[in-house]
Amino acid sequence: GAVVSQHPSRVICKSGTSVKIECRSLDFQATTMFWYRQFPKQSLMLMATSNEGSKATYEQGVEKDKFLINHASLTLSTLTVTSAHPEDSSFYICSAQTGTGTIDGYTFGSGTRLTVV
Amino acid sequence: GQNIDQPTEMTATEGAIVQINCTYQTSGFNGLFWYQQHAGEAPTFLSYNVLDGLEEKGRFSSFLSRSKGYSYLLLKELQMKDSASYLCAVMDSNYQLIWGAGTKLIIKP
Numbered sequence: 001g002a003v004v005s006q007h008p009s010r011v012i013c014k015s016g017t018s019v020k021i022e023c024r025s026l027d028f029q030a031t032t033m034f035w036y037r038q039f040p041k042q043s044l045m046l047m048a049t050s051n052e053g054s055k056a057t058y059e060q061g062v063e064k065d066k067f068l069i070n071h072a073s074l075t076l077s078t079l080t081v082t083s084a085h086p087e088d089s090s091f092y093i094c095s096a097q098t099g100t101g102t103i104d105g106y107t108f109g110s111g112t113r114l115t116v117v
Numbered sequence: 118g119q120n121i122d123q124p125t126e127m128t129a130t131e132g133a134i135v136q137i138n139c140t141y142q143t144s145g146f147n148g149l150f151w152y153q154q155h156a157g158e159a160p161t162f163l164s165y166n167v168l169d170g171l172e173e174k175g176r177f178s179s180f181l182s183r184s185k186g187y188s189y190l191l192l193k194e195l196q197m198k199d200s201a202s203y204l205c206a207v208m209d210s211n212y213q214l215i216w217g218a219g220t221k222l223i224i225k226p
Contacts, residue, residue, distance in 0.1 A: 044216045
C-alpha cells in the first residue's frame with residue numbers, strides 16, 4: 001500500500017532554534033500534502049495544505065512565517081518550525097491523498113514528536 | 118459551525134463487542150472516515166462510508182445514516198491490541214476533513 005515516510009520521529013530542540021520535518025511519499029506522487037498538529041488528548045488540527053509547486057494554504061490562526069512549508073516535488077514536502085518555543089511542542093503529522101483520497105483514505109506519516117526546551 | 122461529536126472514552130472487555138458513535142454537523146458531506154490511532158503514533162485508515170448503511174470489514178464494521186448525521190464503528194471479538202483512540206472524520210463540501218477529538222477505547226482482560 002501507499003507509504004508516507006516522515007522524519008524525524010522525535011526531536012528535542014532548544015527554544016529559538018528551527019526544526020525541519022520531512023515527509024516523503026515513497027510509492028506514489030503526492031500532489032497535495034496536509035500538515036496537522038495534535039496536542040495531547042485533542043483532535044488533529046489542520047495547519048496547512050501544500051500543493052506541489054505552489055504556495056501552501058494556511059488555516060486561520062497558523063503563522064505562515066513561523067511554520068514554513070515547502071512542497072518542491074511530487075514526493076517531498078517539508079515543514080520548518082522557525083524560532084521554536086515551548087508552546088510549539090506537539091505531535092506533527094503529515095498526510096497525503098492516495099488515489100482519489102476517498103475510498104483509500106488518506107495516508108499518514110508516522111508523526112514527529114517535537115519537544116522544545 | 119462544523120462539529121463532530123464522539124465519546125471521550127469507553128471501556129470494554131476482551132472478546133466482547135463495542136460500538137463507538139459519532140454525530141456530525143458539517144457544511145456539506147462527502148463521506149465519513151474512521152481511523153485508529155495508537156498512543157504516540159499516526160492514525161491508520163479503517164473505513165470510509167459515503168452511502169447509508171453498514172460496511173463490514175472483518176471484525177470492524179461502520180454504519181452511516183446521512184439523514185441523522187450519525188455513524189458508528191462496531192468492533193467485534195475485541196482484542197487487547199484494539200486499545201487505541203478511534204477518530205471520526207467527515208469530508209465537507211470543500212473536500213476538507215473535519216476531525217472529531219477521538220474516542221479512547223480501553224480493553225480490559
